[in-house]
Structure formats: structure tokens, C-alpha cells
Amino acid sequence: MSFKLTIIMPAFNEEATIEAIVRKLMKYNDVYQLIVINDASTDHTPEILKSLAEEFHCIEVINQLKNSGKTAALKLGFSAISGDVVVIQDADLEYDPEEIPSLVEPIVKGLADVVYGSRFRVRKTGRVMYFYHYLGNVMITFISNLLTNLNMTDIETCYKAFKSSILQNMTITSKGFGIEIELTAKIAKLRGVRIFEVPISYYGRSYEEGKKIYFSDGIWALWYVVKYNWFCSIKKSIGWLLFGIVVLVIGCSDQCVSAVTSVVLTTPAAF
Numbered sequence: 001m002s003f004k005l006t007i008i009m010p011a012f013n014e015e016a017t018i019e020a021i022v023r024k025l026m027k028y029n030d031v032y033q034l035i036v037i038n039d040a041s042t043d044h045t046p047e048i049l050k051s052l053a054e055e056f057h058c059i060e061v062i063n064q065l066k067n068s069g070k071t072a073a074l075k076l077g078f079s080a081i082s083g084d085v086v087v088i089q090d091a092d093l094e095y096d097p098e099e100i101p102s103l104v105e106p107i108v109k110g111l112a113d114v115v116y117g118s119r120f121r122v123r124k125t126g127r128v129m130y131f132y133h134y135l136g137n138v139m140i141t142f143i144s145n146l147l148t149n150l151n152m153t154d155i156e157t158c159y160k161a162f163k164s165s166i167l168q169n170m171t172i173t174s175k176g177f178g179i180e181i182e183l184t185a186k187i188a189k190l191r192g193v194r195i196f197e198v199p200i201s202y203y204g205r206s207y208e209e210g211k212k213i214y215f216s217d218g219i220w221a222l223w224y225v226v227k228y229n230w231f232c233s234i235k236k237s238i239g240w241l242l243f244g245i246v247v248l249v250i251g252c253s254d255q256c257v258s259a260v261t262s263v264v265l266t267t268p269a270a271f
Contacts, residue, residue, distance in 0.1 A: 003108055004032035006083030006164065007100075010073035011091040012039040015048060022052050022059070024097040025089065030104075032083045036091075037062045037073035071172060071179040078167045086167055090158045099200050103161045106196040113166060113193045116152065117159030117200035140225060144181065147229035148188035152197065155184045159200055166193070178224040185228035 007025060011018055025031055038046050038061060046063065053059040062076050074088065085104050089095065099117065106112035120138075141155045160183070174182040187193055 003030065003085050003104075004083035005030045005100075005104065006033040006035065006081050006086045007031060007089050008035045008037070008074060008077035008081075008086060009089040009091050010037045010039055010070050010077070011041065011045055011049070012067060013041045013043045013045060014091040015041075015044040017093045018045055018048050018091050019052065021089070021091055021093055021097065022049075022056070025100075026056050026058075028097060028100055030101075031058060033081075034059045035062065035077045035080050036060070037076050038064060039069070039073045040064045040067040069176045071174050071176060071182075074179055075172050078170075078172070081164050081168060084164055086162045086164050088158060088160050094203050095159050096201050096203065099159070100161075102198055103159055103200070106198070107161055107163060111194065112196040113163050114187055115161040115196045115198060116154060117157050117161075118152075118154040118197045119157055119200060119202040120153045121197055121199045140181070140222065143222070144184055144225050144229070147225065148185060150184075150188055150195065152184065152195075154197070156180050157200070166190070174224055174228070181224040182228050185225075188229075 005028075009021070009025075014021075022034070022036075025034060034056070036049055036059060038049055040063075049059075049061045053061050060080060062080070064073065064076070078086075085107050087100055087103060089097065089100075095117070103115055103117050106115050137154065137156050141152055144150070144155050145152055157180075166187070170183075170186055172179060172182060187195065
């Protein structure tokens, strides 16, 4: 099946890896459009991207004047999509572009609408990294699954592939790294959407090597899980709340009537 692939890649101060990741992506013949959002980098990332865009004409560089985070960068990328299938790619080499074909395969074959690359579904290769990051990912995914009724294994993964129409019709309101959770919550609410997971490799980097995820991001993630799975369905929540109140009132009324009736029937008459 012939298709046009759009890759969206935010980048902030990634001069050490940006050229290597772009050249790896350019080896994939199906890349129709590579959108790189330079999130106000202060190193040599902008200059490297300018040179690469002159070499590869499918590269579109969007320069932000202010550092606004991953979610804001991806929103800009979503607005510029022109391909049929979209893949989200990090610029830090933690995710291997050679696995993009297996990521998009279920969509190209017509089996899926969304595919997540899971680092925990019997992955091929993975660097041993921080236990508390792993634990946080597992907890956030577990809570998300409880609220969405999905059986995902890794909602915080960067590697996600979509039919472009899904992203183009979605309004994103989160900030920071909240987009991973918001996307999952909103996709779960779409009727008939087929979600797949495929195992991927993961080459995590340390904080000394430039990792940008912190404890506060985990706290925000928990908030977003609740916000986008409960508060974004406020009408439904209010409906269930009102229904619960009515049931409670009726139940209490029945109990009160029963209690009064019982007292009347068991109390001796006064003569």
C-alpha cells in the first residue's frame, strides 16, 4: 500500500544528536514530510537544522521564539501535517528510527488507526535505566487503563503512529509532557478507533546525557490522567452524579418509610 509518512519531531538543545537522528530518518524512503520544531534552542541546533533542511527538501523547520515544551511543539507540528500517517519522534536517539516500519505497519495494512510503540511489551533491546522512572510509567499507565478501560502497557512512550485525520481533528489543551496522556484519553473516547501496540527497543539516556524528565513531570502526569479522563467528560460525570443522588434519595426515602412503618406496627397502642 502506498502512503505518505509525516514525522513530527520537537527539538530543544539537541546539537549532540539532531544531525544523527535526521540522517537516520532520511534513510527511510517512505518519509514524505519531516517537521522539526526547534523549541527556542540556545545551542547550535538551529544552525544544524538549517543546513539539513537545505540538503533534504522534505524537512520543514518551525522555529519557536520562546521555549514552550513538548506539547506546544507537537501542536504546531499537527497543524502542518500533509501526510497520511503520522509518527512522533524524539530528537535524542532514545528511539530507533529503524523501527518505524514495524510501528506503522498495522496502519498501512488497514488493521489499526493508532499504534503505540511499547518499551515494556517484550522489547528487543533496552538500556537499563532508572527504576523510579519505570515505576512511574507503570503506575501512570495502570491508572489510565482503569479510567479508559484499555489494556495499554506504555502510554508515556514517545513512539506513536496515527492516521493523520485523527490528529487533525483533535484539540490539544495540555502543557509540558501532558500530551502523551491527553492523546490516550481522547483516543479512548473515539468510537471505533482501533489501537495496537508493538514492541520497540529503547536506548534511554541519563541526566548527564541530557534527559529532561523530572519528578514534577510525574506529578503533572497523574493530574492529567484524572483531568482528561474525568473532568473532560464533565457532562457525563454530572449525569451520573445526578443519577446517583436520585438513587440515594429514593433509597433513603424507602428506608425512612420502612423505618416509620416498622415503628408504627411494633409500638403498642396507647389506651
